[in-house]
Amino acid sequence: MKWLISPEDYPLPNPRIDGWRKLREVKARTVDIFVLPLEVFDLYRKKGSFPKDFEEELGNKAKEIIEKSPSHTAIIRRAFVVPGLENPPGPRFLGLKTKEEVVNAVCELYSFAIKQGYAKDPKSQISGWLEPPSLILDIEKFKENPQSTMIPYGGYAISENGITEIYAVFGINEGVQSLVADRYVLEIRRGKYYVIRKEIPQKNLMLCTTLSTQSQRFFVPVEMQFDQVLSDSEIPEVARVVYELSQKYGPQRVEFSTDEGGICFNEVADYYKKQPMATQVNTKVIGETLSITGVADLDKLTKLTRDELNSGQKMILVDENVILKRNYDVLGALASWKDNLYVLYPGVAATQHAMRILADKGHRAFLIGSQKFEEGDKVQIVTTGGKVRITNLSKTEDQKVITLWDASLFGTELCGGKAYRLSQLKTFGFQVPHGSVCTTVLFDEVLKILGVDKLTLENFPKIEKKISIDNKRVKFVVDDLLPEYRKQNKVFSIRSSATLEDSYKHSLAGIFESFLNVDPGKLSENIIKVIRSTFSKRAVEYLSHHKDLVKNLKMAVVVQDMIKAKVAGVIFGAKVQTKDHNIVEIEASTGLGEALVSGKAKVVEYYSFNRQERRIVERKGPELLTQPEVKALFMLSERLRSEFSDIPQDIEWAIDKGGQIWVLQSRDLFVS
Known part of the structure; x- marks a missing residue:
């Protein structure tokens, strides 16, 4: 008997194996795979072991692959078909270094299928295949010199109705599930591929396979964090493959990774975008989170009523480590749970098959991006016109305090200009320090306590005198906010975010107060000081020239984790003095950078970049930044x-x- 066969010789329809045939039909670059016949599983299930001939043939082929591979490893992947379960989840085994490890991996693959009950139906197919590896991160070389280390990258693409979307990350393609990813959108017209949108956020983390781990998080080298993952020539090739497959077989999803030769396509599956039940109509659901971090936590669900689960009164919060560690026992149990669940699922895009299965099995699954929730948080899910907004009401219900992540949902009237922009940056994927916003609701309440009915420039000095940490009623209101921050052993920045701040016509830079390195015990004092600065002499002087702004002026306060900076500074995206849009200026100083912003820094490194030529045209001062950091x-x-x-x-x-x-602030720089 032939113990390893080609995809073409596999006798039954199997979506995962058929995918390889599809890829070859459109001349996509793939690797050769060696499929396990169904008879191997049947023998294993009956005897609990493999025939010696099979182990020998598998071991010899594995040895051949391992010796030829630059990383000297091999991969075992699943190819399950289970009636009634679309694309059933299962493990994959990367970084296998010996033929013995390969044989053991097949044993674990089959044991998993038996444990999950996949083989109970006689029409099930329990198979898999052996293949050469994608690019593996050389961890020793990476630690020693990340700039010279070959970094893997991957992602997935979908195509329907003439539009193709590609998501790409540094590291293995599973990273798209839980990390920030590039997004490229292409339109196909008359056989040509036109890129109509590129989203290229900051990608500071990557998920990589190493010789010692299936997957591990690493920091992306700093000079690559803002780079486009796929080259301009790779984008249309990925689009071509998924588009041609979709034209032939209906909407398809294609996954790709990289090896030493470049992009390599790994998998194809039918793609049918199903709206979860909860997003098909306009709805509003409020419930309490129930965190699932492992199999033991599933016992929590048995203690809840069907109504609590079906109605969303209890929402299942999947811990991100379940995703990162590919804990299929947990995901499989959730997918097959008898009651329809509301599931909050970490990540920015869903490549994990389990995510799709949740929706296919009738559960209401919602991606929560990088939003952070804890056990017992009160969460609101609002769906309007197919769009979903998820809000942590435990921190926002009275709207005195909302998370910085949510600020862009509420707008400048509630959060002020600075918080709104920081929230935008955060949702775009840039590294912004974690924080919350004490909104203008607090500002209004403080004025109410002081008996202020109407703001006029003339009463600003009186209000400034009344607002004080010594005012017990004001302090009582502020002391009640941010209880979790007051327990932490860290320092914070307290920054103004007026409704007019960082606006189109008025940046109000330097008008209001901000404070750095604030201890938890000093939060109230400094929040009150920021509110008080709304009515300061500087504010009065500025507003005396812009009296029309007074009626719309309110103050919110941003409270963020303080970054322990080794160097900080400012970037001007154009040279204001000469009105040159082709010049980018970078200034850096040691420490927090506050002295640089205020003009008091004595030691400053300066760079001038030519945007068109992408080169440094001038440099002055001490060497505070490395060249990768400058880039x-x-x-x-x-x-x-x-x-x-x-x-x-x-x-x-x-x-x-x-x-x-870290991005601490970004405002529009208007240069005529």
Whole structure:
């Protein structure tokens, strides 16, 4: 008997194996795979072991692949068909270094299928295949010199109705599930592929396979964090493959990764975008989160009533480690749960088959991006016209405080200009320090306590005198906010976010107060000081020239984790003095950068970039930044410019002691 066969010799329809045949039909670049016949599983299930001839043939082929592979490894993947279960989840085994490990991986694959009950139906197919590896991160070389290490990348693409979407990340393609990804949208007209949109956020993390781990998180090298993952020549090739397959077989989803030769297509599956039940109509559901971190937590569901689960009174919060560790026992149990569940699922795009199965099995699954929830949080899901908004009411119900993530949903009237822009940056995928916003609801309440009915410029000095940490009624209201922040062993930045701040016509830069390195015990005092600065002499002086602004002026306060910066500074996306849009200026100083922003810094490194030529045209001062960091900051400026209608940006940034770039602020820089 032939113990390993080609995809063409596999006798039955099997979506995963058929995918390889499809890829070859459209001349997509793939690797050779070696399929396990169905008889192998039947023998294993009956005897609990493999025939020696099978182990020998599998071992020899594995040895051949391992010896030829630059990483000296091999892969075992699943190919399950289970009636009534679309694309059943299962493990895959990467980084197998010996033929013994390969044989053991097949044993684990079959044991998993038996444990899940996949083989109970006689029409089930329990198979898999052996293949050469995608690019594996050389961890020792990466630690020593990340700039010279070959970084893997991958993702997936879907195509329907003439539109193709591609999602791509550094690292293995599973990273698209839980990490920030590039998104490219193409339109196909008359056989040509036109890129109509590119979204290229900051990608600071990647999920990689190494010789010692199936998947592990690493920081993306700083000079690559703002780079486009796929080249301009790779984008249309990925689009071509998925488009041609979709034209032939209906909407398709294609996954791809990289090896030493470039992009390699791994998998094809039918793609039918089903709206979960909860998003098909306009709905509003409020419930409490129930965190699932492992199999033991599933016992929590047995203690709940069907109505609690079906109605969304209890929402299942899948811990991101379940996704990262590919905990199929948990995901499989949730998918097959007898009651329809509301599931909050981490990630920015759904490549995991389990995510699709949740919806296909009648559950209401919602992607929550990078939003953070805890056990017992009160969550509101609102769906309108197919769009979904998920809000943590535990932090926002009275709207005195909302998370920085949610600020862009509520607008500048509630959160002020600075918080609104920071929230936009956060949702776009840029690294913005975690935080919350004390909204203008608090501002209104403070004025009510003080007996202020109407704001006029003339009564600003009186209001300023009344607002004080010594005012017990004001302090009582503020002390009640941000209880979780007051328990933490860290320091915070407290920053103004007036409704008019960072607006189109009025940046109000330097008018209001901000405070750095604030201890938890000083939160109330400094929040009150920021509100008080609304009525300061500086504010009065500015507003005396813009009296029409007074009636719309309110203050929100942004409270964020303080970044321990080794170097910080500003970027000007154009040279204001000469009105040159082709010049980007970068200034850096040691520490927090506050002295640089205020003009008091004594030690400053300066760079001038030519955007068109993408090169440094001038440099002055001490060497505070590495060349990769300089390149990354220039690319940060370019990415932010593209996000905001090609308007140059005035950016405050910091680089922490771990080498990560953080965006502290970005406002439009208007140059005539």
